[in-house]
Amino acid sequence: MCNLYSNTMAKDAMRQLFAVDASHDALGNAEPLTAIFPKGMAPIVGLNDDGARWLRHAHWGFVMPQLSKKTGKPIQPKAVNNARDDKLRTSGFWRTSFDERRCLIPATSFCETKGHNPATYVWFGVTGEGKRPPFALAGVWRAYKGNYGGGDLREMITSSMVTTTPNDLVKDTHPDRMPMILAPEDYAQWLTGTPDEAFALIRPFPAERMVIHQSGEGLKSDHGQTQF
Template sequence: MCNLYANTLAPTLMQQLFAVSTMNDHLGNAEPHTAIFPKGTAPIVALDENGERVLLNTHWGFVLPQVSKRTGKPIRPKAVNNARDDKLRSSSFWKASFTERRCLIPASSFCEAKGRNPATYVWFGVTGEAARPPFALAGIWRSFAGNYGTDYRELITSSMITTTPNALVKDTHPDRMPAILDPEDYEAWLTAPAEDAFRLIRPYPAENMAIHQQGEDLKSDLGGL
């Protein structure tokens, strides 16, 4: 499961790549994100109530409230940041968001850890002319309003879709990888009926991917800057 990725794209580049007008860019003075962890700030491309593309900052991970087993009081919630493709249409936790609220998650790389004590951090991306060619992960989003531990918060939350790994990723993570979308599928992912969108979820071709860097203590993709 992917619990770490990077988005080092400038907002103006995201506007261009994902056909978002300047007026619909709500990221503010966004700086490059070399390491996005669950509960971190995750920019997405979604559709507003008028069907126009917008850039939004989100909380990475759907909020799952928790209470202390010892005291019964609210504690910091979980952030469920990966949605398995085989659960999207059957789980009540994901189904409505997949049907009604799909999004693109801009990225420059994603990371999987291999082994433990110490782990090797492997940063994957797509091939292209740039050092870290941009791409989009298949995502879903929903709003949250309620107790976030001991505080009340109103959030837009997002989660990325995971699928079976290709040959390149499988050596590091044998079970799952984030679903990377082909650029020609961006519009269909955002607007098509759910069954048609589901067909777009598949392992990205290994020959179109690369390992950008790997090693211990590489919990951010500084090479993307």
């Protein structure tokens, strides 16, 4: 699973990499994000009804409302930020989004932790040109409108990233799951293919095409800054 990633791409670079027309870019003044946690807002790429790609901010995690056991009133909801590949087509929580609303999640690295007290933070990325070559994680999205705890009514796009079995590089840190990285040549198939065609893409990204950018205690932000 993944509970932390970064996206330090400029929005112009995102538009170019993911073939999004400027007229469908709703990011505004998007800042580099060195630490994105569940319930945070971050860019995703999806499709309009006419098939045009868009860039929007999305809440990381499908919203799962909760009620207080003491008062019965709404409290801060859960954010279900990882979608297991083996649940995408069998769980009603994920199935419609996988069939109809797949997305790309722009990233420049993702983090997994190893051990406890203290934990080691390991930041993974892909090989390529530049210090943090960009890539896309496979995701699903859906709209949410409702109570967000504390009486607040919110309307927003929410996303979750697909996870699969880890490759040899990642499994030493997280032996069970890793985010699904898409090769650039597979972006279109993930977004526009049939459910069968999209599901056929799910596999661990090749370990030889990945790197560890940094590893150590207290590295809760890419580029080595601790954030809380």
